[in-house]
Amino acid sequence: MKSRYVVMASALFLSVAGFAQKNEIKAAEKALKSGSAAEAITILTGAESLSASAPDAERAQFLFVKGNAYLDLANKNVEADKNLSLAAQAYQQLLEVEKTSGKQKYSVQAATSITDIKNKLINAAIEDTKKEKNAEGAKKLYEAYMLEKKDTINLYYAASTYVNAKDYDTALKLYEELKKLNYSGKATYYYAINKVSGQNDFFNNVADRDRLVKMGTHEKPTMEKVPSKRGEIYKNIALIYVQQGKSDEAKKAVSDARKANPDDTSLILSEANLYLESKDMETYKKLIAEALEKNPNDVDLIFNLGVVSANAKNYAEAEKFYKRVMELDPKYINAYINFAAMKLEDEKVIIDEMNKLGTSTSDMKKYDVLKKKREDLFKSIIPYLQKAVELDPKNTDVTKTLLNVYSALEMTAEYKALKAKM
Known part of the structure; x- marks a missing residue:
């Protein structure tokens, strides 16, 4: 009899806790609807411990309201960066809960909100970089990537922006991640002029663009082929090692880059420059000869050889390269x-x-x-x-x-x- 009483009391306790959480969620929803997102978050924070052991349906609802509250604060420019991040965390936890339970009541709305947050982060990052707040911009771009990892271009831009912020350690970490992902960045972009706005709209695929052109909402379709960024990634890894004074790592990185991009003469120049800095003139001259053999009349290449030689105070060599450029292209x-x-x-x-x-x-x-x-x-x-x-x-x-x-x-x-x- 005593054992049965304990079981009944425990069941009663669980039902009371569940009832309490439902009330907290309703109160938070009411506060949010009345425009007080801060009050909603205070209510939910008080119920956080109850939420951890709640049934999946209630846990999902709790996280959905929580995400909405933080997003509302961000939209009102209340600690926007921080609250966007907290909203994203809540929505991602929600998606995980509903994926596990197999019941997706809030997932579609949460996914839409995550996309909205991602776009807000990217736009905020662009504004940061315009103001030369590169560290802040890079962080937001990385957060945008973490929200939707299939958009690896955000990881690439985050790495590049960390370079601009002179945070070479973090940039190197992200470039290495891109390398592991075998990121290329090679793509074809599709555009058409919007007849109403006059803007050159971007399309993810040619079918969507051509459909709207056929419907008459758009005109003057164009496309842009974006080359692979692998060479640049490998090269930047090498340059960061140079910046850090790690000559051996730099040489290995640029050597790897050349294996991945055998036709990229800029990588030959980067490697030549490394050997020039380490006073290995024999290897330097060998690489310069290789570059010229590949493109004997490439004025940009020959000009860059002049720059490299001049920087090394090898003025006779630099003069030869500059005059060769003038011969090939007098303008x-x-x-x-x-x-x-x-x-x-x-x-x-x-x-x-x-x-x-x-x-x-x-x-x-x-x-x-x-x-x-x-x-x-x-x-x-x-x-x-x-x-x-x-x-x-x-x-x-x-x-x-x-x-x-x-x-x-x-x-x-x-x-x-x-x-x-x-």
Whole structure:
């Protein structure tokens, strides 16, 4: 008899607890409908312990109201970032509960809300990056990815944004995750002009776009092929290792990148640069030769070889590459600008030597020699600066440099003619 009483009391306790939770949920729903989401959350927080042991149907309802309350606060800009995240957590728990129970009463609405939250996070991240709040933007993009992992592009953008935030450790972690997922990013995007809004609307597939074009709501269908991002991912992994001073890891990463993207000459340059920094000139020259063999007349490649060589203070090699670009493409303005800038590096050395001299007869003779050397240097770069100005008359930096050269050489007529064009 005593044992039976205990069982009955226990059953009574469970029914009372369940009844209490139902009341709490109803009270929270009432508060939410009246516009007091904060009150609804307070009520639900008090019933949280009861919710853990509640039947699946009640647990799902509890989580649905909880998610709605947090989302309502976020929509009212009350700690929006925090409450969006809490709303998403509640909805995801709801989906899990109903998936386990096999009864999906709230799942469709919860999934719709999750999509809404994901879009809000992405839009907020875009606004953050516009304000150069890259760390905050990257976090939101990663949260958007965690809400819907099939949208791996959000993971890719999160990694890139962490790089912009200079949080290289987190960026590396996300890039490695993309690598494991074998993420490509290669895709075809479909667009058509909306006749009402005039906007170029995006479509997930060609069938949806063509259907609306046929219906007459859209016109001027176009498509955009997006190339694979694998090479960039591998390259960024290598560059982060370089930033962290991990040369061996960087070399392995870029080597892996080249195996995955054998036709990407930019990866050859990245690898060449790594060996250049480690003073392994033999491997560096071998890689440069390989790059040129693949694309002997690629002006962008040859220009970049000039940049790499100039950065390594290998000026003779850089000069050779820049002049080769000018031969292949006489309108490649950056080759003229970089060549002139590289040559002007020598002026600093000449000026430093001149400033060390005294007023003795021997020093004055040395001064005259250095002055002549400086004048010859200026004369040698005039044709390149003139060509750059001719190609881009609105480039004020180049124009000012040429004016300074004219002034130093006392080329008054040329100075006045150029000044008049500004």
